[in-house]
Amino acid sequence: MMPLEPIDLFQGRPAPDLLPTEHLKNAAVKALSDKTVSDPGLGYGPDEGYFPLRQNIASWLSNFYRTQQPIDAERFCITGGASQNLTSILTVFTDPLQTRMVWLVEPTYHLVFRTFEDAGFHDQMRGIPEDEEGMDANALERALELFQEEDNSTPDADKVRDSFSNPSGTTMTTSRRESLVRIARKFDALIVCDDVYDFLGWDLQDVKSIPSPFQRLVDIDRTLDGGPSDCFGNVVSNGTFSKLIGPGCRVGWAEGTAKFAYGLSQAGQNISGGAPCQLMSTFVNELFESKMIEQHIATVLIPQGRRRHLAILSAIREYLSPLGAVMSSDSISSAPGTALSGGYCVWLKLPAPLMAAEVCRRASETQNLTLGCGDVFEVPGSRSPEKELHRSLRLCFMWEDEKRIVEGIQRLAHVIKELLHTARN
């Protein structure tokens, strides 16, 4: 028998054919053909990053989030993407002796754990569960209170994602966002919010409807109760072009108060080498100048993302729901015009008594199918075998095409059926 073609539903990255390669090529040629762009592009950049790009990002986000006030370019610095920037944030604004604890929404994007470990927080990470409204603000507040009583010192850094969360797909409600900002202010904590998927939102029920994005936590911190409690604020938005242009682009942005952004730009690596990815920043800026970013998102990423999302949801309904698997509620909502869905993945609870690790192992061995095992999204420091994530899978839909997504789900159904049969006999 021919071996099965590999199918990978674990990859949380865009398929190469979803990337704006031709536009990027034109942008690079344009930038490198103009000395007023290529000279600064090939030099050491300013600490805060390429100013025209900061301006373009500021006006793009003001339009996208429909902010009451235009966002000022001073609030931004250019980064080497969300991962690089988390390292910078931790280097500049935390110290494992002073910052006592890192609280992360759970399940969380698994590749951040090492970054916190590198920054000295090996034993200082704790998970806060989320429900269908996002991170459980009451649980966070209780944890902070308890911790402060025991420790009598200043917390903390919180790591959250607010829309189309990776891995659970959850979008945090506005009231939950406001609660989190208030809690951060009360406990003098910094919220690091990976705003990575906000631009990839669609209405699953109605192709023509363009859902409004939620206010980001950083926007809420800018305006709630008269604005930030001090000049640094309590939220930094950690944005990236990885899911829009391509992960290899390694350009992102950080937004906070102007003082926060300036402080972040004074990391040793910036004052010595300039902001990361200076040349690539000039290419990305050309994509803004030619309006290609917005066009690419509107004409390729959103329609393709929506189609793939619909394909995975209907395959799950057809092949996995009858076996007792359950999707997270966000993925299957709601009325036309209100159904804000998006991102890169869906979160699936397996039928009892199946465990994710066993399902993933069998899927890989017998079906050449790679899946995101819930276990890997568990925050070190709060491990417990009882958690639901051990019975859950993350399934990504932006890597494989629609046909292969459906085939992947069929193969998964096969594995689940077999394991259920064994478990019941």
Ligand SMILES: Cc1ncc(COP(=O)(O)O)c(C=O)c1O
């Ligand atoms: C929540 C989240 N944060 C950060 C990243 C990584 O971003 P970057 O490529 O900009 O480092 C990802 C990528 O999957 C992600 O899902």
